[in-house]
Amino acid sequence: MNKKEDEIQRKLTELENTVLREQTELTTAGLSTTGMSTTGMNATGKHGEIGASESTGLKSEGYCFGGLASIFCGLLLVFQHVRVGSGLLAMLGMGSGGFALLFLPLMIGIGMMFYDYKNKWGWVITALSCVLLIFAFLATLTITFPGVSMMQLIIMFLPFAIGAAFLVKGLGGAKGVEKAIKGQLPKKEG
Secondary structure, three states, rough: OHHHHHHHHHHHHHHHHHHHHHHHHHHHHHHHHHHOOOEEOOOOOOOOOOOOOOOOOOOHHHHHHHHHHHHHHHHHHHHHHOEEEEOOOHHHHOOOOHHHHHHHHHHHHHHHHHHHOOOHHHHHHHHHHHHHHHHHHHHEEEEOOOOOOOOHHHHHHHHHHHOOOOOOOHOOOOHHHHHHHHHHHHOOOO
């Protein structure tokens, strides 16, 4: 009976060593594909310390969303300081190159559409007049950026830098961004 117990014990030890070896190989292979270091690996497959290259190869959705949120906050701060106005006289057609004259083709196009809704020229004239009216309205807007102190300017544009850094870190660092860009490019056949 002692001989059988020794044989069972030897088989269990061999099985345990095989399982640990396979586990270590899988963990090592998995770490090398994600850019992680295997320093500090002990027999159980757990890490004692993390290598320096580990932080450059990992992607993080939290950093990506944090970066986007920071950029959004920066946009809000900049938009809060920009003042948009329009010349009231220009909107009424009393200046700025005859803005009111654009209403004439619009009225003609609408009249053509009401007379015969299948008339393609009426639709085209109305659509072009609407596009030109929107363009003319946007052209009359005046956008000003009032004077701010240097500290306010830094606080307004700092979220853009932080957000960009978080986005790059969330994509896996410089190598992750490079891989993402290469993945988007069409492959050359040749």
